[in-house]
Amino acid sequence: MSESKPESGPVPNPRVTWEGCSVLLDINDGDRLVFARLSAGSTLKIGNKTFSLRPLIGCPFGSLFQVESGKEKPYLSRFVPPTEENNVQDEGGCQSQEESRDNRAIIDNNQAQSLTGEDIEAMRRQGATGDEIVEALVANSATFEKKTQFSQEKYRLKKQKKYAPRVLLRRPFSRSICEAYFKKYPARIGFLRVDALSLLLSMANVTANSDVLVVDMVGGLVTGAVAERLGGTGSVCSTYLGGTPYPIEIIRMFNFSNEICKRILRCSFNDLCSVQNDMGEQVNQHEDVCAMESQSNEKTSLSVSTEDVHLSSKNGDTDLVPENELSTSSKTCKAPKAGEKATKEVIQSWKENGFSSLIVAAPEQDAWSLVKDLLPLLTYSAPFAIYHQYLQPLATCMHNLQHEKMAIGLQISEPWLREYQVLPSRTHPCMQMSGTGGYILSGTRLYTNTSQP
Amino acid sequence: MLLMDSSKKISFARCIRDGDLVIVYERHDTMKAVKVCENSVLQNRFGVFKHSDWIGKPFGSKVFSSKGGFVYLLAPTPELWTLVLSHRTQILYIADISFVIMYLEVVPGCLVLESGTGSGSLTTSLARAVAPRGHVYTFDFHEQRAASAREDFERTGISNLVTVGVRDIQGEGFPDEFSGLADSVFLDLPQPWLAIPSARNMLKQDGTLCSFSPCIEQVQRSCETLRSDFTDIRTFEILLRSYEVREWKLDHSKPDDGSSVACPPCKRRQPSSEVSVVDNANSPAVMARPSAETRGHTGYLTFARRKCVT
Numbered sequence: 001m002s003e004s005k006p007e008s009g010p011v012p013n014p015r016v017t018w019e020g021c022s023v024l025l026d027i028n029d030g031d032r033l034v035f036a037r038l039s040a041g042s043t044l045k046i047g048n049k050t051f052s053l054r055p056l057i058g059c060p061f062g063s064l065f066q067v068e069s070g071k072e073k074p075y076l077s078r079f080v081p082p083t084e085e086n087n088v089q090d091e092g093g094c095q096s097q098e099e100s101r102d103n104r105a106i107i108d109n110n111q112a113q114s115l116t117g118e119d120i121e122a123m124r125r126q127g128a129t130g131d132e133i134v135e136a137l138v139a140n141s142a143t144f145e146k147k148t149q150f151s152q153e154k155y156r157l158k159k160q161k162k163y164a165p166r167v168l169l170r171r172p173f174s175r176s177i178c179e180a181y182f183k184k185y186p187a188r189i190g191f192l193r194v195d196a197l198s199l200l201l202s203m204a205n206v207t208a209n210s211d212v213l214v215v216d217m218v219g220g221l222v223t224g225a226v227a228e229r230l231g232g233t234g235s236v237c238s239t240y241l242g243g244t245p246y247p248i249e250i251i252r253m254f255n256f257s258n259e260i261c262k263r264i265l266r267c268s269f270n271d272l273c274s275v276q277n278d279m280g281e282q283v284n285q286h287e288d289v290c291a292m293e294s295q296s297n298e299k300t301s302l303s304v305s306t307e308d309v310h311l312s313s314k315n316g317d318t319d320l321v322p323e324n325e326l327s328t329s330s331k332t333c334k335a336p337k338a339g340e341k342a343t344k345e346v347i348q349s350w351k352e353n354g355f356s357s358l359i360v361a362a363p364e365q366d367a368w369s370l371v372k373d374l375l376p377l378l379t380y381s382a383p384f385a386i387y388h389q390y391l392q393p394l395a396t397c398m399h400n401l402q403h404e405k406m407a408i409g410l411q412i413s414e415p416w417l418r419e420y421q422v423l424p425s426r427t428h429p430c431m432q433m434s435g436t437g438g439y440i441l442s443g444t445r446l447y448t449n450t451s452q453p
Numbered sequence: 454m455l456l457m458d459s460s461k462k463i464s465f466a467r468c469i470r471d472g473d474l475v476i477v478y479e480r481h482d483t484m485k486a487v488k489v490c491e492n493s494v495l496q497n498r499f500g501v502f503k504h505s506d507w508i509g510k511p512f513g514s515k516v517f518s519s520k521g522g523f524v525y526l527l528a529p530t531p532e533l534w535t536l537v538l539s540h541r542t543q544i545l546y547i548a549d550i551s552f553v554i555m556y557l558e559v560v561p562g563c564l565v566l567e568s569g570t571g572s573g574s575l576t577t578s579l580a581r582a583v584a585p586r587g588h589v590y591t592f593d594f595h596e597q598r599a600a601s602a603r604e605d606f607e608r609t610g611i612s613n614l615v616t617v618g619v620r621d622i623q624g625e626g627f628p629d630e631f632s633g634l635a636d637s638v639f640l641d642l643p644q645p646w647l648a649i650p651s652a653r654n655m656l657k658q659d660g661t662l663c664s665f666s667p668c669i670e671q672v673q674r675s676c677e678t679l680r681s682d683f684t685d686i687r688t689f690e691i692l693l694r695s696y697e698v699r700e701w702k703l704d705h706s707k708p709d710d711g712s713s714v715a716c717p718p719c720k721r722r723q724p725s726s727e728v729s730v731v732d733n734a735n736s737p738a739v740m741a742r743p744s745a746e747t748r749g750h751t752g753y754l755t756f757a758r759r760k761c762v763t
Binding site for chain 1: 462463464465466467478481510511512513514515525526527528530531532547548550551552554555556558560561562578581582584585586657658659669672673676677684686687688689690691692693694695696698700739740741743753755758759760761762
């Protein structure tokens with residue numbers, strides 16, 4: 001084809017699942033998102049039934065699965081939607097112009113459906129598929145024919161989600177991980193919305209072969225996103241003030257190769273600044289970190305596998321992947337370790353060259369006190385991007401940077417994102433919208449002849 | 454521009470050399486790209502600048518003209534390039550660019566197809582995202598614009614990551630040689646629905662597509678066409694609001710005559726006080742407010758994933 005082979009060597013982003021990989025399960029088209037790790041024993045609970053995830057191993061990301069009635073019990077089966085389904089929708093679009101029905105005569109008294117719960121159970125026991133149950137419900141609804149075309153589609157979709165739920169197998173990527181967390185546990189990622197995250201990566205010019213300095217107090221999401229863009233080159237240094245590194249467990253959800261993992265390094269701010277490191281002391285610290293890592297690996301892989309992001313938990317169930325998944329995961333598919341302590345050589349190289357850029361995501365900290373100490377570690381003309389939930393700390397930081405003439409091209413930006421529903425005759429912005437994705441202060445470090453020895 | 458080899462990498466040791474591309478920063482809204490040339494000069498409102506004065510200085514330096522004015526010399530990045538490049542067409546700006554790259558899941562090693570190339574604003578950021586092992590194949594039906602884009606990519610040092618083709622994608626589709634190989638496709642065309650069937654053939658299963666359209670009617674038509682072979686179809690708009698920052702000294706020693714323009718309204722003022730109850734006298738406050746001018750609309754971004762069929 002052409003001279004450049006995009007995937008020479010180890011496949012950079014594999015498109016087929018394997019045993020032990022981390023996946024994001026999208027149940028019923030975004031209603032519920034579950035992070036899981038695929039193994040022979042891992043399971044998923046939908047409603048009050050538990051399904052094995054084994055059929056998902058070895059399938060391409062993007063595959064769709066539907067609940068099927070089996071001889072013994074229901075199971076997840078690979079499902080390829082037929083294209084007729086889509087023609088129905090298109091037809092609906094054409095007919096909408098002649099729609100004469102409306103809902104003036106429909107009374108919502110919960111008595112329209114003549115099939116009972118027992119009837120449905122009986123059908124299931126006889127082996128009826130989810131789709132057949134949905135059709136039966138439609139046939140037994142007294143008000144169905146009176147509904148408008150759109151209303152009928154909505155009804156059908158609602159029944160299908162309940163009686164024939166579908167599971168979409170998705171790749172965990174910065175985008176999907178950030179969106180999942182932002183929807184359900186936004187506080188854990190400091191309300192960093194996906195567009196704000198994307199701006200941080202662009203404004204800090206994150207690219208292959210760069211050495212990026214990161215202050216990540218959002219669970220590892222930013223560190224992971226940077227590592228994804230580095231693609232196994234360069235390095236990302238996650239630094240921390242004080243003695244304890246910030247937790248970065250979100251990194252384990254990305255399916256990072258060993259090459260990428262070994263470039264995710266941690267280094268305390270003191271170590272970055274100090275000229276000499278006692279060799280012995282560093283080795284001990286390294287071992288301590290490893291011991292801590294392997295302990296917390298157990299704990300965090302449990303939290304990864306049971307990480308459950310409910311969007312509409314109508315029945316309030318929290319579905320957890322049972323603990324047997326944990327023991328199998330530690331046998332076969334231990335996640336490669338990221339976040340090793342940086343060696344003396346690497347720290348030296350960072351000091352000699354300077355970091356290529358800086359990203360700060362410390363939504364509870366004062367921006368200026370962090371930035372004034374970190375900026376000297378950047379090489380000249382290096383870009384930086386600072387994220388904060390609140391405007392004021394960034395305003396103060398920007399003012400001080402201008403006053404001290406440490407940076408140029410300073411800008412505080414607030415991203416605004418709105419999604420649209422696009423359907424024939426039903427196109428409009430979505431009813432729900434995020435109110436804020438935070439603020440970002442960006443700029444470029446200047447050279448001052450008093451700055452670097 | 455991109456750190457493809459260590460000799461070009463920007464670092465403390467690396468200084469401006471003859472032949473480098475620098476971004477000359479005059480003011481926050483006035484910048485230009487200049488190729489450093491030993492015998493050249495730059496002339497602007499601040500005076501005459503000799504390039505030879507620049508050589509040997511670090512990037513990020515402040516440099517002076519013959520009459521004492523100054524500018525800053527910055528290392529080029531795709532963001533700065535978007536602000537200085539010559540507009541042959543309407544371009545995409547950082548808000549749309551960064552969101553597209555995140556949402557298309559472009560990472561090193563990816564193969565990306567783009568049409569139209571336009572002025573190469575997005576293309577430059579795509580190249581950054583796929584470096585060092587990936588590639589961007591971009592197409593424009595306008596031969597001269599394609600040539601200008603090629604020149605720009607040479608100047609910014611990304612021409613080994615980008616191939617520009619002259620082709621009418623709406624009429625002919627993408628070349629067959631890419632069938633099933635593309636990780637992502639980006640469309641910025643007047644009638645993208647004409648290119649969507651071809652995009653479908655180019656994409657790997659679960660590959661991502663994005664179409665940028667200024668008008669909602671284009672979006673509606675594109676979404677209809679996408680429904681047969683694509684899933685996870687989502688449409689967004691994204692804008693950036695910027696803020697201005699100013700220092701205001703809250704001067705509490707002035708009498709409360711209500712006519713002082715420099716002081717912003719306070720909650721309470723003691724008419725005769727030297728020291729306020731809450732904070733120190735004459736303490737500077739930094740205030741932020743949204744900029745008065747902002748963009749209202751650029752275009753709608755529609756994303757979709759190629760359905761799996763095997």
